Amino acid sequence: QVQLVQSGNEVKNPGASVKVSCRASGYSFKSYNINWVRQAPGQGVEWMGWISTYNGKTNTAQKFQGRVTMTTDTPTSTASMELRSLRSDDTAVYYCARESTSTRYGMDVWGQGTTVTVSS
Amino acid sequence: DIQMTQSPSSLSASVGDRVTITCRASQTITTYLNWYQQKRGKAPTLLIYDAGSLQSGVPSRFSGGGSGTDFTLTISSLQPEDFATYYCQQTYSTPRTFGQGTKVEVK
Numbered sequence: 001q002v003q004l005v006q007s008g009n010e011v012k013n014p015g016a017s018v019k020v021s022c023r024a025s026g027y028s029f030k031s032y033n034i035n036w037v038r039q040a041p042g043q044g045v046e047w048m049g050w051i052s053t054y055n056g057k058t059n060t061a062q063k064f065q066g067r068v069t070m071t072t073d074t075p076t077s078t079a080s081m082e083l084r085s086l087r088s089d090d091t092a093v094y095y096c097a098r099e100s101t102s103t104r105y106g107m108d109v110w111g112q113g114t115t116v117t118v119s120s
Numbered sequence: 121d122i123q124m125t126q127s128p129s130s131l132s133a134s135v136g137d138r139v140t141i142t143c144r145a146s147q148t149i150t151t152y153l154n155w156y157q158q159k160r161g162k163a164p165t166l167l168i169y170d171a172g173s174l175q176s177g178v179p180s181r182f183s184g185g186g187s188g189t190d191f192t193l194t195i196s197s198l199q200p201e202d203f204a205t206y207y208c209q210q211t212y213s214t215p216r217t218f219g220q221g222t223k224v225e226v227k
Binding site: 035037044045046047050059061062095097099103104105106107108110111112113 | 121151152154156158163164165166169170173175207209211214215216217218219220221
């Protein structure tokens with residue numbers, strides 16, 4: 001079935017980096033772009049950015065520019081998001097989500113979420 | 121950036137109630153408006169896209185409307201499984217901003 005499976009939870013020290021991966025299955029990977037969304041504890045959802053799985057083009061929210069790198073690996077149908085210079089307020093659940101042109105870029109398939117805890 | 125403002129932030133309702141949530145964009149987004157449901161500890165799921173189109177598999181008691189800057193999500197008869205948090209999101213431009221969420225609680 002169509003699914004996105006994310007890598008496991010992470011605990012990091014302030015100043016470190018974290019890389020979250022998102023493996024797609026059940027559909028043509030290059031036909032749907034991948035978004036990254038995060039949710040801090042008890043807070044709403046926050047859009048971080050978007051990567052084209054077709055050509056690797058990215059669009060990152062200004063808040064994260066310079067700290068986030070989004071990549072894809074077509075042979076393994078995997079998208080990844082690296083966040084650098086971690087701070088305590090980066091503690092959150094990070095989601096990848098597929099967007100579809102048929103849903104006006106609504107995100108119709110989501111990963112299960114990866115909890116990133118930043119603590120010394 | 122386009123700001124999305126939902127109201128109310130929370131509401132209390134009973135099973136069988138008709139519930140309406142509103143979402144206002146800070147500038148026109150035509151119908152590039154999606155609604156998501158999120159249950160505790162789970163990823164959001166897409167309910168409505170293009171302001172009024174029901175995502176496959178979503179019960180028909182959910183409906184969406186609006187265009188331009190003002191949008192609504194309506195649950196015609198609230199069911200026990202509908203107690204959750206709902207988010208609107210615009211995909212008219214980047215950054216693809218979300219509303220702050222509306223929590224639907226048991227009255």
